[in-house]
Amino acid sequence: MPLAPEAVLKMARQIEMTDEVEYTCDDVHRLLDEFAEAVLRGEDTARLMPLVQKHLDMCHDCREEFEALLRVLRAPTSAASAGSAV
Ligand SMILES: [Zn+2]
Numbered sequence: 001m002p003l004a005p006e007a008v009l010k011m012a013r014q015i016e017m018t019d020e021v022e023y024t025c026d027d028v029h030r031l032l033d034e035f036a037e038a039v040l041r042g043e044d045t046a047r048l049m050p051l052v053q054k055h056l057d058m059c060h061d062c063r064e065e066f067e068a069l070l071r072v073l074r075a076p077t078s079a080a081s082a083g084s085a086v
Pocket residue numbers: 024025028055059060061062
């Protein structure tokens with residue numbers, strides 16, 4: 001007994017329209033590099049990657065991870081200045 005095409009179509013449309021998709025921590029971890037780099041470039045991450053932004057707002061673990069990553073990315077890439085401290 002096949003599923004009525006209408007029902008399938010209706011279901012597909014509902015999935016498409018669902019804005020309330022949420023990322024898991026795994027999803028966010030996979031995108032965290034990209035997200036942090038976009039932040040550093042001054043891009044509008046809330047618009048580009050709203051789901052990551054949303055997850056970071058809710059998930060303390062991922063937020064800490066993200067902030068740690070930002071710190072690393074902001075740090076000078078070369079160690080040339082390491083010896084310049086007084
Ligand atoms: Zn998370």
